[in-house]
Amino acid sequence: MSVRRLRRRLLPLLTLCGAALAAAPVVADIYASAVAHAGRPQADLKRDQLDHPAEVLRLAGIRPGMTVADYLAGDGYYSELLSYIVGPQGHVYLLNNDAYEKWSDNQWQVRLVANRLPNVEHRTVVVEHLGLPAHSLDALLLIKVYHDLYWQPNQPPWPTIDVDAALTEIARVMKPGGILLLVDHSAKAGTGSADAGRLHRIDQQYARRDFEKHGFRYVTTSDVLRRPDDPRDMITYKGEMVGKTDRFVMVFRRTNAR
Numbered sequence: 001m002s003v004r005r006l007r008r009r010l011l012p013l014l015t016l017c018g019a020a021l022a023a024a025p026v027v028a029d030i031y032a033s034a035v036a037h038a039g040r041p042q043a044d045l046k047r048d049q050l051d052h053p054a055e056v057l058r059l060a061g062i063r064p065g066m067t068v069a070d071y072l073a074g075d076g077y078y079s080e081l082l083s084y085i086v087g088p089q090g091h092v093y094l095l096n097n098d099a100y101e102k103w104s105d106n107q108w109q110v111r112l113v114a115n116r117l118p119n120v121e122h123r124t125v126v127v128e129h130l131g132l133p134a135h136s137l138d139a140l141l142l143i144k145v146y147h148d149l150y151w152q153p154n155q156p157p158w159p160t161i162d163v164d165a166a167l168t169e170i171a172r173v174m175k176p177g178g179i180l181l182l183v184d185h186s187a188k189a190g191t192g193s194a195d196a197g198r199l200h201r202i203d204q205q206y207a208r209r210d211f212e213k214h215g216f217r218y219v220t221t222s223d224v225l226r227r228p229d230d231p232r233d234m235i236t237y238k239g240e241m242v243g244k245t246d247r248f249v250m251v252f253r254r255t256n257a258r
Contacts, residue, residue: 011112031058034084044077052241053081055224060181060251066138069203072100072145075107083117099157128165139179146184150196171215174254185236186246192206200236204248216252
């Protein structure tokens with residue numbers, strides 16, 4: 001058979017296959033499916049527009065069956081998404097210290113009412129002593145809370161935190177190769193932790209070095225939450241910068257030994 005005749009015979013078939021592929025529905029991955037999960041609170045759906053959780057969690061690569069901690073989780077926004085991602089064979093720890101319980105008005109209770117998320121377990125902890133077994137976590141999330149470890153207001157309900165001990169404890173409970181996802185409000189470069197209390201921001205490179213010296217290897221970053229128009233000199237959690245801050249996203253892996 002000539003090449004020309006073969007092309008004539010194959011062309012209709014190729015055209016049909018192309019049309020079928022174009023018409024096929026796009027199957028969402030587990031991260032987009034978690035965000036689209038039925039029954040999520042309206043406040044969470046509103047927050048999605050600012051936090052882009054599917055993109056952030058996809059970067060970390062958290063998978064079904066994992067044991068994951070949402071560290072200083074507040075009301076548990078990310079804990080619920082993690083619940084859907086790790087599935088019934090996985091487990092999520094929703095961890096707050098006493099100050100975060102009060103700050104979030106214990107809204108995690110509403111989220112977990114009537115065993116709504118059966119694979120999510122709430123615990124109130126002291127950050128220097130998490131009460132979890134060594135090497136028990138496949139992943140841990142710190143979402144806009146790492147800077148608070150450096151906040152020392154010296155007044156209730158916020159405790160004075162030993163940051164080195166807190167990060168050492170995070171390293172202790174992580175499996176070798178475990179994933180650490182870090183998101184926080186950007187401070188100006190070179191400011192270290194100086195703006196952690198005043199502005200609730202922290203310098204990205206300082207954060208990277210902090211985790212690297214506590215047994216974590218930097219893997220990757222994302223610009224999904226970048227806001228170049230943020231001057232990085234205003235407080236993050238109230239006033240005109242709410243929802244408008246430049247945030248860095250970094251993923252680390254726990255090394256085999258510190």
